[in-house]
Amino acid sequence: MGKFVFKSIFLITILFVGVLIGMNKANQGMNEMRGYTDSSFQTPVNIETTDEGSLNAAVLGNEISSFNLDEKKEKLEEAKSFNFFSEIGKLLADLISSIAQAVINFFASLF
Known part of the structure; x- marks a missing residue:
């Protein structure tokens, strides 16, 4: 690859x-x-x-x-823009992780 x-x-x-x-x-x-x-x-x-x-x-x-990459990085960190789709992705990932963990715990408690 x-x-x-x-x-x-x-x-x-x-x-x-x-x-x-x-x-x-x-x-x-x-x-x-x-x-x-x-x-x-x-x-x-x-x-x-x-x-x-x-x-x-x-x-x-x-x-x-x-250009200086450090200056651009600092400028981007200062902006701290809110990315709606990124936040939705994080919430969805957390939700799926918690559901998977609950399912695993349920089946582990049966055995």
Whole structure:
């Protein structure tokens, strides 16, 4: 099962990179076919180096920023949003567990 998941994720990643490369090649072909560059058509993947040496990347015009997982985790914990379906699932699981325990105790008391 683990090998299958790994191979699937690897294949999806390779295909996604291929799509991005294809979009970039299509953009270059459109520019060559027109014979001039138009600033309204942006490249799908844009990577720039700043003066400080850091990289700025943008995919389809959306900037990609590095993020800190700890900060996101703290932000999610602070939100403490109520998930109705999660609570219903917990209640249902507790109910089924208690019913199963009662049935087991009943049959154990018979013997």
